[in-house]
Amino acid sequence: MATNSPVDSDGHPEDPAELLPPTSVLTLDEYLDMQAAIGDRTRFTLLYRLVHFGERSPKELEEALGIRANKLHYHLRKLVDAGLVEKRKRSRADEDGLFSYYRATSLGEDILEYGVEELIRRERDYREAYSSG
Secondary structure (H helix, E strand, O other): OOOOOOEOOOOOEOOHHHHOOOOOOOOHHHHHHHHHHOOOHHHHHHHHHHHHHOOEOHHHHHHHHOOOHHHHHHHHHHHHHOOOEEEEEOOOOOOOOOOEEEEEOHHHHHHHHHHHHHHHHHHHHHHHHHHOO
């Protein structure tokens, strides 16, 4: 990618927005909004559960996290707005009478796997490498 700003010896541009490919569908600010969205413990936990345990109804998430419905919906809305979670509505209720379900998007799965979870994996690897003298 051609850059308009100076680059370091490894080719990293001075302006981080220039890291994006010319055809990127997201802006740097949109990527940063995703990162900020999971910077909250409740939202991180919601996304973690949706990625690793599959789609859930608001009721199931409320019970699993032990939070009130209004707080849950506030955090889910933030994740949906950031593009990390999507809300799916059924045209008919299931056997429990539930219409709405939330699930992680592919971006949600990726930001979790290659963000915080990757940092945790690296820490574990470093600890193992340096503790097995």
